[in-house]
Amino acid sequence: MEIFRAPRVTLIARPEFIEPEHLRVQWQGPASAGERLAEFAGRICYMSQNNPANRSTAEYLENIKKQGHGSVLEHAVYVLLIEGISRSCSHELVRHRAGFGYSQLSQRYVDESHAAFVLPPALLGDAPLEAEWEKEVTEAQAAYVRAVEALMQRYAWITDKVHRRKVAREAARSVLPNATEVKIVVSANARAWRTMLELRTSEGAELEIRRMAIACLRVLQREASALFSDFEIYVADDKQDAARVAFHKV
Template identity: 85%
Template sequence: MEIFRAPRVTLIARPQFLEPEHLKVQWRGEASDGERLAEYAGRVCYMSQHNPVHRTTAEYLENIKQQGHGSVLEHSVYVLLIEGISRSCSHELVRHRAGFGYSQLSQRYVDESHAAFVMPPAILGDATLEAEWEREVTDAQAAYVRAVEALLERHAWVNDKVHRRKVAREAARSVLPNATEVKIVVSGNARAWRTMLELRCGEGAELEIRRMAVACLRTLRAEAGALFSDFEIYVADDKQEAARVSYHKV
């Protein structure tokens, strides 16, 4: 059985900025397409393409975040594949609605007989707790396999094989634990990501989603530093990573 002890976060799509020939900006400094796109949108508001105070993109976006002019950040959308998170973690994640889109593994269609499980951060490192937890999820998975077999038999009269499996799996999944691993594709614009990261990287957030949010922050910051540079990652008193933001929800 595969056990995840940390999430896996992969950037799978980023903005591509196509600058119009007839309305160009006098850029300064290096920047990614997503950062340029946000600056471009901001400069259209005031028609300041000539860059009167010679700001680099990083300086321009710093000012945007400070001013709370967050709507220009909505143009830059980043898509992450998040794996190695539990069903309870993804349930918390999908509560973030504005500016997000989700596609999550379906437990009705996918056979979970060989599903992976995600160990909660609070259990990690304690051999006794880890062993007990592994026993519990192994038992739950065995119960799932038994339930699928019995339900397939009970619904043998359903001719369509795909439908029969779905009927069995959608009922059997009820015995799977919250710790069952899911994979989810998450699209979010930079403003929405910032709001989610502020809430879920905080010390008040549940530990697993906090660990996931910090991993998302690292990925997004490596991709578009100027959009996420005001987040500071630190180790909190509970010895787990957290992050705080300088410019609140904009």
């Protein structure tokens, strides 16, 4: 059985910026397409393409965040593939609605007989607790397999095999634990990512989603530092990573 001890976060899409020839900006400093797109959108508001303050993109976006001009950040959309999170973690994640889009592995269609499970961070490194947990999820998975087999018999009259499997799996999944691993594609604009990250990287967040949010933050900071550089990652008193943000939700 595969057990995840950390999430896997992969950037799978980023903005492409096509600068209009008739409204060229006097760019300063290096920047990614998403950062330039946000700067371009901000400069349209004041028609300041000539960059009168001679700001680099990083300086310009720092000021945007400071001023709370968050709508400018909505143009830059980043798509992450998140794997190795539990069903309970994804349930918390999908509560973030504004500016987000999701596609999550379906337990109705996918056979979970060989599903992976996510060890809760609070158990990590405690051998007896880990062993007990592993025993429990193994038993739950065996119960799932038995339920699918029994339900396939019970609904043998359904001639369409795909439909019959769906009927069996959608009922049998009820015995799978919250720890069952899911894979989810998450699209969000930079403003929406910032709002979610502020809530979920904080010390008050549940440990697994906090760990996932920190992993997302690291990917996004690498990709577009000017949009996420005001998040500071630190080790909290509970010895887990957390983050604080300089410019709050706007």
